[in-house]
Amino acid sequence: MERKKTKSRREFISSSARFGLVLALGGIGGLAFRRSTGDQWVWQIDPFKCSWCGRCATNCVLNPSAVKCVHAYELCGYCDLCGGYLIPGHSDRSTAAENQLCPTAAIERKFIEEPYYEYKIKEDLCIGCAKCAEGCSAFGNGSLHLQIMHHLCVNCNECAIARACPSDAIKRVKGSDPYLMKGDYTK
Amino acid sequence: MRKWAVISIVLISAAAIIAVIIAEHRSALPGRRPANPFAYDVEEFRSVDQELIRWRETHQVQLDREDPRAMAYSDGKIYLAAGNELQVIGSDWSRILRRTLPSEATCLAAAREGWIVAGMGNHLVILDSDGETIAESEALPEESSITSVAILGDNIYAADATGRRVLIYNRELEQTGEFRGDSGVSDVHGFIVPGAHFSLAVNSEDELWITNPGIHSLQNYTASGRLRSYIQRTSFGIDGFSGCCNPVHFTFLPDGRFVTSEKGIIRIKVIIGTGEVESVVAPPELFREGTNAPAVAVGDNGNVLALDFDRNMIRIFEPI
Known part of the structure; x- marks a missing residue:
């Protein structure tokens, strides 16, 4: 054997x-x-599912959050009475702090020509609270909306805000196409 | 003894892990989530004083198409454009006519004599009462967007949202003029049309009214396009219009009061000549958030017809 x-x-x-x-x-x-x-997968917010709950500001592992407001300029009405910029009951349609809806004054309002105003987001000030996005969607075209910024996001395996999101608006998207901007998204 | 100590530690650890998992799960339940520290309550703008709601919904006509685009009313008939089909609905809500149109209609106006004008993106067609094409305009530049048409005497007015202008045509659909709402008065701006919402209508006094949505205004023009008067109300509240494009649609009651339809916070209301809100036909709670503002028309009996693009139905409101 x-x-x-x-x-x-x-x-x-x-x-x-x-x-x-x-x-x-x-x-x-x-x-x-x-x-x-480019087949890496990253987290992103579907702006059409977002319900502006505020958890992007409070639940992200980063402080301030990697979620920021972005502006789809092609959707914007450039309104003087901007629902995303002005607080209800504002005393004046001006840039005075007491008239601003944003808690960190992260939106810059600039006069273009009568009666158009441009609204830009100061990313370093934005905390992703979605107040402006909610106001813009309620009264306007919804051109202000939230996105996860990938130069800030650490791409956790289990995204803390995806877990807390009540409307299931955060999903994995391909890293080669990591943003779901409203203007581009709807084309 | 040592064995029991190990078992105890394992059991305590397991219990702690289970407790943490349960606590985390419970804290994520909708009713147990912490309050949003950045909450922005827009509900106060959606709620309407019940005293103002002086209309009630009495009937709904379900459409057999899922793509309605425009509605007009004349002489007891509802004219409806859906895709490239024209439908005529009678006073008993039955379909009197169905016709295939040369292309998709974006807006309609019906003359008392029974002929119809349809805006088709960048051109107009006139149809007879059987839906046959009897005149067609030259095409405007491709980017043009005709969003509203109205008939006043021998003139046909077409609102071109992209061009921010109103075009004037004769009955043969030859263009005879255009105007952009410039009044020459410093505090009154020309047409400001941020989106594809630019509406015009003629009242029973043969007055041509046109929206200037960028400044939340309704403006009255002469037949040749000279500004005669205007009302302007900008407000987040129900007392005015907000956003970029309101009012999106409007029409008139037989006595000349305006019926306006708004997007954003969707509502239909009646306003008087000074711009004050007289009553609310349909409060926001009757529409699904985020949908399009309903097109509006008024029947011979003064009922308001609202074309609900979300539910694919015509909703009829009568005064209480």
């Missing part, structure tokens, strides 16, 4: 090391290929 060939400990360690090296190289290669083909 033929006896089975047994490996020595040295041979076993050597072959295991070789196998591990091949596996690691394959893994790194696969990862590099995946990155190069």
Whole structure:
């Protein structure tokens, strides 16, 4: 009866090391290929599902949140009476702090020509609270909306705001096309 | 002894982990979430004083199309454009006529004599009472967007939202003029049309009224396009119009009061010549949030007809 060939400990360690090296190289290669083909998945907000609950500001692991307001200029009406900029009961349609809806004064209002005003978001001040997005959607075209900014987001495996989102508006999208901006999105 | 200590530690740890999981799950339930510290309550703008609601919905006509675009009313008949089909609905709500149109109609106006003008994006057609084309205008530039048409005497007026102008045509659909609402008066601006919402209508006194949606105004023009008077009300509240494009649609009651339809906070209300709100026909709670403002028309008996694009139905409101 033929006896089975047994490996020595040295041979076993050597072959295991070789196998591990091949596996690691394959893994790194696969990862590099995946990155190069842009198939990384990142978190993003579907602006049509967002219900402006405020949790993007409070639940993100970053402080301030990686969620910021963005402006779809092609949808904007450039209104003087802007529901996303002015607080209800404002004393004047001006840039005075008491008239602003944004708690951090992150929206810049600029006169273009009678009666048009342009609204720009100061990203470093925006905390992603969605007050402006709610006001804009209630009274206007909804051109102000929230997006996860990928130069800030750390792309957690389990996104804390996706977990807290009551309207299931946060989903994984391809890293090669990471934004769901309203203007582009609706084209 | 040591074995019992290990078992106890494992059991306590497991209980702690289960407690944390349950607490996390319960805290994420809708009723147990912490209040939004940035809450912005727009509900106060959606609620309407019940005293103001002096109309009630008495009937609904379900449409057999899912793409209604425009509605007009004349002489007991409702004219409806849906896709590239024209439907005529009689006073008993039955379909009197169905005709395929040369292309999709975006707006309609019906003359007392029974002929119909349809705006079709960048051109107009006149149809006879059987829906046959009897005249067609030259096409405007492709980017043009005719959003509303009205008939006044021998003239046909078409609102071009993209061009921010009103075009005047004769009965053969030859263009005879246009105007942009410039009055020459410093405090009255020309037409400001931020979106594809630009409406015009003629009242029973043969007055041509046109919206200037960017400044929330209704403006009265002469037949040749000279500004005669205007009303302007800008407000987040029900006493005026807000957003970029309101009022989106309007028409007239037989006595000349305006019936306006708004987007954003969707509502239909009646306003008088000074711009004050007289009553509310349909409060926001009757419409689904985020949908289009209903097109409006008024029947011979003064009932308000609202074309609900979300539910694909014509909703009829009568005064209480």
